[in-house]
Amino acid sequence: xxLLVETLKIKDGIIFNIDYHSDRFNRxxxxxxxxxxxxxxxxxxxxxxxxxxxxxxxxxxxxxxxRNIEFLPYEMPVIRSLRMVEAGNIDYSYKYIxxxxxxSLFDQRYECDDILMVKEGRVTDTSYANIVVRGRDxxxxxxxxxxxxxxxxxxxxxxxxxxxxxxxxxSLRKFRELRLINSMIDISDTPGIPIRxxxx
Numbered sequence: 421x422x423l424l425v426e427t428l429k430i431k432d433g434i435i436f437n438i439d440y441h442s443d444r445f446n447r448x449x450x451x452x453x454x455x456x457x458x459x460x461x462x463x464x465x466x467x468x469x470x471x472x473x474x475x476x477x478x479x480x481x482x483x484x485x486x487r488n489i490e491f492l493p494y495e496m497p498v499i500r501s502l503r504m505v506e507a508g509n510i511d512y513s514y515k516y517i518x519x520x521x522x523x524s525l526f527d528q529r530y531e532c533d534d535i536l537m538v539k540e541g542r543v544t545d546t547s548y549a550n551i552v553v554r555g556r557d558x559x560x561x562x563x564x565x566x567x568x569x570x571x572x573x574x575x576x577x578x579x580x581x582x583x584x585x586x587x588x589x590x591s592l593r594k595f596r597e598l599r600l601i602n603s604m605i606d607i608s609d610t611p612g613i614p615i616r617x618x619x620x
Contacts, residue, residue: 422518423487424448426480428465429604430491433472437603438462440571445482448514453484465489477604481517494604502546502598503532503619504589507539512567522547522567532619536598539565543587549600552582552607553592553615560607561595563587572601581607589620 426445429436442461449455464486465478471491481488505528510521526547529535536551537544542565545551550573552560560582562573576582592598597612 421452421483422516423481423483424452424515425517426461426482426515427603428461428478428480429494430467430471430476430478432474433467435465435467435478437571437575438465440574441480441603444515444569444571445480449482449484452514455484459486467491475604496605496609499533499546499600499610500613501532501617501619502534502536502613503529504538504543505529505535507537507544507567510537510539510567513569515568536618537567538589539567541588543589543592546600549602549605551598552576552601553587553595553598554612555595559583560599561585561587562601570601571603572606576601576607592618593620 426441428438428441438461445461446458468491475494477492477494479490480486505525507525512522525535534546536546543563544566550562550566550570552562554560562582562584564584564586577584593615595615597614599607599610599612601607
């Protein structure tokens with residue numbers, strides 16, 4: 421079985437959203453490996469001196485136990501265009517390091533920067549992020565159907581900053597813009613992608 425990974429945002433030495441990552445880390449360990457030993461990522465992550473300034477990505481690779489921790493400089497990706505693709509029977513309910521299935525779909529993006537996956541008639545995610553969409557009511561919505569329950573998605577839902585709803589390719593056209601969210605990217609971090617520019 422592939423190792424799993426948690427990816428945490430580090431900005432100027434501060435670890436973001438660590439409680440949500442700890443929850444998913446321990447839930448995955450229990451469900452996949454049957455371990456009831458709760459580990460707190462607070463106790464395992466010590467930000468090195470070189471990561472005390474600027475933006476870094478902390479990767480925690482694990483199975484029953486933590487296998488590797490690394491801190492890498494992070495640069496925000498630029499995504500201006502999306503191509504809609506059918507996700508088929510891909511299952512990414514756990515955050516595995518092995519992403520072969522998603523990578524094969526990513527290869528179908530052609531001239532676009534990323535893909536927007538559709539599973540069983542429902543819009544889900546891009547290759548590396550959950551999504552939020554906004555319409556004329558200026559409310560941000562996230563698809564109720566997703567491949568991976570992201571930590572940023574859960575955080576924003578818990579605080580009432582986004583709402584969940586079923587989104588189909590047809591209903592997606594009723595919104596104005598789409599933005600990406602994940603552990604490294606907040607709603608306000610990137611410009612919106614106009615819905616009309618998505619390659620359906």
